Amino acid sequence: MRPEPCAVLFDLDGTLYPHRRFVLSGFASVAAHVERSWGVDASEAFALLARATRVGRGRELQALVHRFDLPAWLVPQLVEIIRAHEPRLRLPRVSARVLQALRPAWRTGIVTNGPPDIQARKVTALGLRSLVDTVVYAHATGRGLGKPDRAPFMDAARRLGVRAAQAVFVGDDPVADISGARRAGMCAVHLWRRHGADVRAACAADAVIESLDEVPSVAMALIDGRRAYVV
Numbered sequence: 001m002r003p004e005p006c007a008v009l010f011d012l013d014g015t016l017y018p019h020r021r022f023v024l025s026g027f028a029s030v031a032a033h034v035e036r037s038w039g040v041d042a043s044e045a046f047a048l049l050a051r052a053t054r055v056g057r058g059r060e061l062q063a064l065v066h067r068f069d070l071p072a073w074l075v076p077q078l079v080e081i082i083r084a085h086e087p088r089l090r091l092p093r094v095s096a097r098v099l100q101a102l103r104p105a106w107r108t109g110i111v112t113n114g115p116p117d118i119q120a121r122k123v124t125a126l127g128l129r130s131l132v133d134t135v136v137y138a139h140a141t142g143r144g145l146g147k148p149d150r151a152p153f154m155d156a157a158r159r160l161g162v163r164a165a166q167a168v169f170v171g172d173d174p175v176a177d178i179s180g181a182r183r184a185g186m187c188a189v190h191l192w193r194r195h196g197a198d199v200r201a202a203c204a205a206d207a208v209i210e211s212l213d214e215v216p217s218v219a220m221a222l223i224d225g226r227r228a229y230v231v
């Protein structure tokens, strides 16, 4: 009898690529805009934004308008520029390597939170469409609650033709990814970045990894472990 099909699903931001690269890509668009429209040197604007993000995340644009004496009403416009820009992103080699390694034996997909239009531009920029079987935009699924709601996880399993119990989810967020996947009945693998989320929260995961390179062997072990309980 052929073994039941199984899947490995991934979160996008902070898992398949460093989210900071998207932030910096948005800042580059903002810097180009303030140079064009306000005569502020783009490289100075970019340097300030990149510095500001290290100290006061979420206040970078305010820091920019303050430093260059720009009107405060400009901030929402700059936010919109980041939201609408075509990101310049490169998929890390480890992500491409792992997705290609999984392809022959596993069905693969992405389940991502965030505005679907922005997330879709990231997926395109990273060249991920040809590397996975499906992409689920969690906020466009079910009641639109996003992860950790079960709906996007179940939608991904349905699209891939696998039971949730035969799916492994890999993500960096202990709540959205790990709790969500577990609630949906999937195995959950926490990708722990040394500078990322608190590892203590990862105790709910079935496995903790520090590199995506570990995914193929860990996923296999988890699914084999589950099968051992099925008579």
Ligand SMILES: [Mg+2]
Binding pocket: 011, 012, 013, 014, 015, 171, 172, 173
């Ligand atoms: Mg993430």
